Amino acid sequence: TTYRTNADSTIEDVVDFFAIHRREGVTEDAFAPVLTVSTVERYDPAKGFDPMTGVSAYDNFDGDLTDRVTVSGAVDPTRVSTLVYTVTDAAGNTATATRQVMPTPTDVAAADESTVWSYLDGGEMPFDYYDEDTVSWTLPGYDDSAWKRAKGPFGELDGQPAEKSGRPVETQLDMKYPAGSDLEGENITNFFFRTTFDLADPGAIDHIWGSLWTDDGAEVYINGVKVLRIGLHDSDMPWTYGSIYDPGAGAYPASINITDPALIASLGLKKTGNVLAVEVWQVKGESDDVYFGFDHLEMSGTNREGLVFTDVPEGSWYYLNVAKAYVRGLFSGMTPTTFAPGKGMTRAMVWMVLARVAGAKLTSGERWYTGARLWAVGNGVSDGTAPDKGVTREQLVTMLYALTGKPDADLAPLDGFKDKDTASAWAKTALCWAIENGMMTGRGGGTLAPKSPVTRAEACTIVVKYIENVMSISN
Secondary structure, three states: OEEOOOOOOOOOOEEEOOOOOOOOOOOOOOOOOEEEOOOEEEEOOOOOOOOOOOOEEEEOOOEEOHHHOEEEOOOOOOOOEEEEEEEEOOOOOEEEEEEEEEEOOEEEEEEEOOOEEEEEOOOOOOOOHHHOOOOHHHOOOOOOOOOEEEEOOEEEEOOEOOOEOOEOOOEEOOOEOOOOOOOOOOEOOEEEEEEEEOOOOHHHOOEEEEEEEEEOEEEEEEOOEEEEEEOOOOOOOOOOOOOOOOHHHOOOOEEEEEOOHHHHHHOOOOOOOEEEEEEEEOOOOOOOEEEEEEEEEEEEOOOOOOOOOOOOOOOOOOHHHHHHHHHOOOOOOOEOOEOOOOOEOEHHHHHHHHHHHOOOOOOOOOOOOHHHHHHHHHOOOOOOOOOOOEOEHHHHHHHHHHHOOOOOOOOHHHHHOOOHHHOOHHHHHHHHHHHHOOOOOOOEOOEOOOOOEOEHHHHHHHHHHHHHHHOOOOO
8 A cells, every 4th residue: 555655644544455365275265355544534514425436356266356345424514424245255354444534614715726815025025034033924913014915826037927838927035135235146045925814614624724825935824823844945845856857757736734633722822813924935045936825724623513403313313304405405404593494385495495405506586585585586496486385295206307407217116105196197107207316215114104294304314315316416
């Protein structure tokens, strides 16, 4: 197994895997398959997680057994989940592995290629080395109003904007000391950059990650705390100089990956006015280029507390589907702590949910559902009448069926239900389509109850199964 081994990597950073086995003279398979599973996976719960992501299995007799790997446990998008992976070869040898799956919704993008920075590129220093205070400029509250302001990435190559090998430059830096200065014509050695960002829930942040390009060296600070030193001589990191202008020669962006709770706590993150600061060095006096650009810096907090609704008990048949629909932003609660899983759905509610499923951008209007109604009518999902009227099970799947373009469906699936004749003639094809795609399984006792009001719990289940089975978006 080949692992990535730079300073910011962990043992889970698997690059590649292969196996060499000696078979000559070996007739008995005495070894379990090699099961490769990362121990921790973070994911955006709004996008879902495929449990087979990054999983592989290989046996010295049976070869690739990845398609025989079984997974036990469910991915709960509201908390950390544990999955157990098992694979058994033809000889009965079994391998197991455990993975923690951590739902980590992004709180904020603190920086990206569109970020506007305050910066110094004229050789000025925002501190006095003789005072031994070299970090005040990285702290919130520092006055950078006299600094220049521009959007990155920044750079210069031999007096010109430094776009080369696919790395763009939005703002050209002044690389030489200006005329009339004591160091006129010599390379400026230090460049300083600051930007601010806000957080919705700073106390929940438990993961900070990102990447930046720099030439030559840099130090990165968050609220005055140094979180990265790259391309510089010191006792903590060896010389790692690499020109960003030639990615084909092996250059790579510097990465930030912080999960240590103590380090994150030391950053003093707050709701407004956090500071991301970067000092860039020209470490080679004869260098003819300088570059700085942040690809991204993101912060997120892992959901750990479970679903907030007190009336959706864990272990209920609808728990996971309510959780999935809630974290995707398709449904909200009736109150901050209640979901009302047994309550019915109105037509206006369904229009709004389906518009969210489709990712529609809704216009505002006189009513909270005006935009959703216009979308539903415009896309052939509904005629837009009777917004306060309740919706039946067959009506909901018929609207989803229309949203999908009314694909062909076999009528045979209805034969398995005792009350198939109670279904409306106009809804039978949609019901069969829903059954075929695992969106409906009946209400028990061999009944489908097509004309019964659809509950919020049932609606969550039908919509989530539509996303997973019809739209093919992982759970």
